[in-house]
Amino acid sequence: MNGPIVRVENVVKTFGPTVRALDDVSLEFEPGIVYGLLGPNGAGKTTLIRVLTTLLKADSGYAEVAGIDVRKDPVAARNHIGLAGQFAAVDDYLTGRENVEMVGRLYNLSASDAKQRAADVLKRIHLDDAADRTVRTYSGGMRRRLDLAASLVGRPSVLFLDEPTTGIDPQSRLDLWDLIRDLIVTGTTVLLTTQYLDEADQLANQIAVIDRGKLIAQGTGNELKDKMGGSVIELHVAEEDRPRTLEALAAISGEATFEAGHQSIRLPAPDGSQTLLAVVRRLDATSITVQDVALKKPTLDDVFLALTGRGAAEAEAERESPKKPERRRRRERSAV
Amino acid sequence: MATATRAPRHTRISASHAVKDIAVITRRNLLRNIRLPQLLIFATIQPVMFLLLFNYVFGGAIGGAIPPIAQGEYINWLLPGLLIQVAAFGAGQTALGLTEDLSKGVIDRFRSLPMARSAVLAGRTLSDVIRNGFVIGLMVAMGFLMGFRYQTNFVAFLAGLAVAMVFSYALSWIMATIGLAVKNPEAAQSAVFLGVFPLVFASSVFVPTDTMPAWLQGFALNQPITVTVNALRGLMLGREALADFKPGMSANQVAEAVANAPTVEGQVLLSLGWALAIMIVFVPLAIRVYRRTVS
Numbered sequence: 001m002n003g004p005i006v007r008v009e010n011v012v013k014t015f016g017p018t019v020r021a022l023d024d025v026s027l028e029f030e031p032g033i034v035y036g037l038l039g040p041n042g043a044g045k046t047t048l049i050r051v052l053t054t055l056l057k058a059d060s061g062y063a064e065v066a067g068i069d070v071r072k073d074p075v076a077a078r079n080h081i082g083l084a085g086q087f088a089a090v091d092d093y094l095t096g097r098e099n100v101e102m103v104g105r106l107y108n109l110s111a112s113d114a115k116q117r118a119a120d121v122l123k124r125i126h127l128d129d130a131a132d133r134t135v136r137t138y139s140g141g142m143r144r145r146l147d148l149a150a151s152l153v154g155r156p157s158v159l160f161l162d163e164p165t166t167g168i169d170p171q172s173r174l175d176l177w178d179l180i181r182d183l184i185v186t187g188t189t190v191l192l193t194t195q196y197l198d199e200a201d202q203l204a205n206q207i208a209v210i211d212r213g214k215l216i217a218q219g220t221g222n223e224l225k226d227k228m229g230g231s232v233i234e235l236h237v238a239e240e241d242r243p244r245t246l247e248a249l250a251a252i253s254g255e256a257t258f259e260a261g262h263q264s265i266r267l268p269a270p271d272g273s274q275t276l277l278a279v280v281r282r283l284d285a286t287s288i289t290v291q292d293v294a295l296k297k298p299t300l301d302d303v304f305l306a307l308t309g310r311g312a313a314e315a316e317a318e319r320e321s322p323k324k325p326e327r328r329r330r331r332e333r334s335a336v
Numbered sequence: 337m338a339t340a341t342r343a344p345r346h347t348r349i350s351a352s353h354a355v356k357d358i359a360v361i362t363r364r365n366l367l368r369n370i371r372l373p374q375l376l377i378f379a380t381i382q383p384v385m386f387l388l389l390f391n392y393v394f395g396g397a398i399g400g401a402i403p404p405i406a407q408g409e410y411i412n413w414l415l416p417g418l419l420i421q422v423a424a425f426g427a428g429q430t431a432l433g434l435t436e437d438l439s440k441g442v443i444d445r446f447r448s449l450p451m452a453r454s455a456v457l458a459g460r461t462l463s464d465v466i467r468n469g470f471v472i473g474l475m476v477a478m479g480f481l482m483g484f485r486y487q488t489n490f491v492a493f494l495a496g497l498a499v500a501m502v503f504s505y506a507l508s509w510i511m512a513t514i515g516l517a518v519k520n521p522e523a524a525q526s527a528v529f530l531g532v533f534p535l536v537f538a539s540s541v542f543v544p545t546d547t548m549p550a551w552l553q554g555f556a557l558n559q560p561i562t563v564t565v566n567a568l569r570g571l572m573l574g575r576e577a578l579a580d581f582k583p584g585m586s587a588n589q590v591a592e593a594v595a596n597a598p599t600v601e602g603q604v605l606l607s608l609g610w611a612l613a614i615m616i617v618f619v620p621l622a623i624r625v626y627r628r629t630v631s
């Protein structure tokens with residue numbers, strides 16, 4: 001297919017008079033990539049996924065998946081999508097295989113096709129050994145993987161993953177990352193949401209930052225970092241060497257400063273490693289002993305801070321209070 | 337919009353597709369009962385306890401006030417009533433099952449799949465009526481062990497069980513509406529209990545309605561549970577079971593009371609009428625609330 005596989009134009013969704021969960025959101029992206037939607041709690045990530053997966057009607061605006069208007073023809077859209085929601089929606093008292101086969105049947109596969117595909121998907125997701133156990137005996141990470149398997153059995157062209165790694169241990173998280181990377185190799189387009197900056201950075205080809213229902217930035221991880229003005233060199237020298245060092249560095253950059261907080265000297269490195277080499281040669285020539293030196297790329301945390309004026313944790317804290325208690329409880333329960 | 341021309345008509349789901357979806361959902365719901373047999377055991381223990389307690393504790397006291405056709409055996413009178421109690425409380429499972437699926441996000445998954453919209457509710461009510469049929473079967477077996485004997489014929493007895501199932505199915509749609517409206521499993525449990533409990537006790541399930549004060553009788557005589565219990569008693573014990581019987585009546589008086597009693601056919605039709613009316617109101621209502629609740 002040519003053109004974008006997901007297109008969102010000026011979508012607005014409000015809850016009651018005060019909550020603007022989606023506030024004039026527009027975005028689009030090409031097939032075959034992982035698109036990361038990054039934002040703190042309450043930013044509107046789940047709401048956007050619910051609009052795109054036909055669970056929720058937007059108040060206004062237009063949304064399209066695989067060329068289908070999700071509002072006009074939700075049934076057709078559902079044929080092209082897979083959803084793994086924020087809370088693993090698997091049946092405890094069925095086996096892993098039964099869960100996946102059931103979803104396959106509901107994608108309108110014949111019983112034998114559903115069986116075959118469920119077996120394939122379970123293998124791919126490394127659950128084939130546990131497939132015939134009831135889900136009650138699964139760990140949190142296994143449930144997440146099973147949920148992912150169920151969302152894949154219909155061979156969707158677009159897969160929606162809402163916080164796929166929330167509430168699971170670091171190792172399972174890395175496993176899931178690998179699985180998601182494998183998916184793009186097979187041509188599936190993925191839209192995933194996350195609150196983890198490193199996750200978006202690691203997985204997504206394209207990232208959109210969302211905050212209070214508004215898209216505040218879009219681009220690749222590197223493009224977002226470039227908005228921060230590129231890399232920084234951070235170096236540590238003995239206290240008595242500091243004035244001499246700053247003097248020596250003035251020839252390279254007028255912006256070298258001592259930062260008391262980090263007890264380090266920082267200067268911008270517009271040319272990255274080239275600047276770093278120049279700094280090292282210069283200090284070597286003036287025989288200053290460098291205790292430690294590093295070229296630092298800005299993190300997405302820095303990006304968030306620069307874009308919103310608040311850190312990600314702060315933004316989340318602000319959202320805590322208006323959140324409905326019901327929704328919080330659900331998160332706690334499923335986070336086990 | 338640029339792409340407005342691309343999708344001229346919206347995709348529809350065929351009837352055979354819908355039937356398959358309903359079957360898949362029904363099977364899924366039933367599997368839960370098989371994998372967690374405790375659910376069924378506890379669902380059966382409570383009414384069996386009622387059967388034992390009422391039969392052996394109150395049987396002696398109430399036995400004299402029941403129509404003679406029951407052969408003085410309170411169990412004969414009690415069992416049809418308790419079957420309807422089971423049918424009513426069992427229908428409450430529909431509310432519980434739906435709220436659980438809602439809170440676990442399972443309904444979200446279903447709604448993101450290209451399946452028939454009606455399948456979730458149709459499958460749920462269907463699996464619940466099958467489950468209730470199973471519990472009713474266990475109750476009947478227990479009743480027979482405790483001395484219950486139908487006084488009519490086997491076909492009428494089976495017809496009585498069928499009336500109970502129809503009634504239970506109709507109630508499931510009320511329960512579905514309640515469950516979707518309150519959303520939370522604990523709240524649904526309380527709502528069902530508060531709704532069903534007074535209906536079951538202000539009825540002819542345990543005692544003949546003519547022992548109640550007049551104001552209550554008016555309600556008790558006409559409410560769907562009494563009507564359905566009467567239909568079952570009529571079908572299983574005969575029209576005599578519906579007579580306004582007082583202890584110490586002469587044979588003539590008994591004959592007269594029987595002649596004045598509502599007919600069995602009348603009570604069966606009334607019960608089926610109630611079930612139909614309930615479905616006419618609550619099937620569309622439940623579907624509407626379902627669409628609203630989750631969107």
Ligand SMILES: Nc1ncnc2c1ncn2[C@@H]1O[C@H](COP(=O)(O)OP(=O)(O)OP(=O)(O)O)[C@@H](O)[C@H]1O
Binds near residue numbers: 019045046048324
């Ligand atoms: N059904 C609802 N009723 C009322 N308010 C809602 C509803 N769903 C979402 N909201 C509100 O809309 C806002 C966006 O919620 P949303 O769930 O999309 O956030 P999110 O980015 O997914 O957050 P999280 O990281 O916590 O999952 C929040 O303020 C939330 O409280």
Ligand SMILES: [Mg+2]
Binds near residue numbers: 046047086162
């Ligand atoms: Mg969310």
